[in-house]
Amino acid sequence: MKISRFGEKISGDAGILSLMDDLGNAMAEGNMIMMGGGNPGQIPAIQEVIREQLSELLHDEEALNRLVGVYDPPGGEKEFIAALAELLRREYDWDISPANICLTNGSQTAFFLLFNLFGGRYADGSQKKILLPMAPEYIGYADLGIDDDLFVAVRPRIECVGENLFKYRVDFSNITITDEIGAICVSRPTNPTGNVLTDDEIQGLAALAREHQIPLIVDSAYGVPFPNMIFTEARPIWNQDLVLTMSLSKFGLPAVRTGIVIAAEPVISMLSGMNAVVSLAPGSFGAMLTTPLLRSGEILRLSREVIKPYYQEKMERVMAVINEAFSGCPYKVHIPEGAMFLWFWFPDLPITSRELYERLKGRKVLVVAGDYFFPGLEPGWRHIDECIRVNYSQDEAEVHQGIRLIAEEIRTIYAEQG
Numbered sequence: 357m358k359i360s361r362f363g364e365k366i367s368g369d370a371g372i373l374s375l376m377d378d379l380g381n382a383m384a385e386g387n388m389i390m391m392g393g394g395n396p397g398q399i400p401a402i403q404e405v406i407r408e409q410l411s412e413l414l415h416d417e418e419a420l421n422r423l424v425g426v427y428d429p430p431g432g433e434k435e436f437i438a439a440l441a442e443l444l445r446r447e448y449d450w451d452i453s454p455a456n457i458c459l460t461n462g463s464q465t466a467f468f469l470l471f472n473l474f475g476g477r478y479a480d481g482s483q484k485k486i487l488l489p490m491a492p493e494y495i496g497y498a499d500l501g502i503d504d505d506l507f508v509a510v511r512p513r514i515e516c517v518g519e520n521l522f523k524y525r526v527d528f529s530n531i532t533i534t535d536e537i538g539a540i541c542v543s544r545p546t547n548p549t550g551n552v553l554t555d556d557e558i559q560g561l562a563a564l565a566r567e568h569q570i571p572l573i574v575d576s577a578y579g580v581p582f583p584n585m586i587f588t589e590a591r592p593i594w595n596q597d598l599v600l601t602m603s604l605s606k607f608g609l610p611a612v613r614t615g616i617v618i619a620a621e622p623v624i625s626m627l628s629g630m631n632a633v634v635s636l637a638p639g640s641f642g643a644m645l646t647t648p649l650l651r652s653g654e655i656l657r658l659s660r661e662v663i664k665p666y667y668q669e670k671m672e673r674v675m676a677v678i679n680e681a682f683s684g685c686p687y688k689v690h691i692p693e694g695a696m697f698l699w700f701w702f703p704d705l706p707i708t709s710r711e712l713y714e715r716l717k718g719r720k721v722l723v724v725a726g727d728y729f730f731p732g733l734e735p736g737w738r739h740i741d742e743c744i745r746v747n748y749s750q751d752e753a754e755v756h757q758g759i760r761l762i763a764e765e766i767r768t769i770y771a772e773q774g
Contacts, residue, residue, distance in 0.1 A: 389758040392722040397749040402608040430632035432459025436643035439650035458627045459638040463603040463615035474539035476503040484538030492729035507732025543575035545694030548745035552693040577603040578695040584659035586694040614642030681763035696749040705742040706773040
């Protein structure tokens, strides 16, 4: 059977496909310590709130009919959008209206639409790219372009903190905005590293985008205002020059696939049209479940008082295990400032991160090889093969055991090389 170039590209050997396949296969096999994917933890207090909201929907005949029996507009469920706009005006004084918000079937879909809206081949024949100003970046971006070679990335500055911690910083001195750049994109907190770009870094990137009349896309799937999985200072930032994306996944609803895009009205109008073509309309489930939480502001309280401390406390406990398990071993961890990931760097690792991944999988520990997270970066940087991403959101005893097994394997690998 012959298929198109687009079909070959989007159904081929993508990093995100490999990750999701491995997760599914590992869960089917059992006995695997799952530290590879992006599934959030199940927080009892959040699950109880969702259970209450779902019960109310089930007992409201009109609402239930809207939930399952009526298409939403292409831009998404209107009551959710109105409640979100009001919340953001009230809490952050943003100059925002429902016309600035569009929903998608998950934030992955939002990025497929956004990257191909601003990147790829233009009507005048020019080819535009998406600039990732600080690699590593999210594995799910890499294969979203309809056209090949969609990304260009910049190495970060590496700031070492003590013996075993480090932090990536945006290296503005190496960022060049040419006519081939269609948009800039960052995640905050960054998946895979847990890095939180400072307010100054975001403002610096926004100034570059404004100067060159291109959008800055800020992926806030883990960030502010919700689910607020940030353990350092970070101000919610949006204006008409920014495209801010959010999600309900890390609030505890990954399966409902609700992505949120906040942008200038022309961008939202185009995204709504693309929604209509690709999927008629986004699903209603996540939006209707959480609209009351937006109206009351409860979504911000839950994010601040339940979700944030849940992950921060897990992070602090797993870091204590790391300090013990890796004592005397050559390793570094990116300072975990947010999200639910640990980013390990093993300087001068004798094998590649893919080989390390396979060895750990053989020990029933599933992580993600680091080289997947550098789309658009020029080859030749050894660092990309010295890193792995670890998710610490799942069962704590298993995660801590997984950390100890990783440490054992790392010691063995360095010892094998003398």
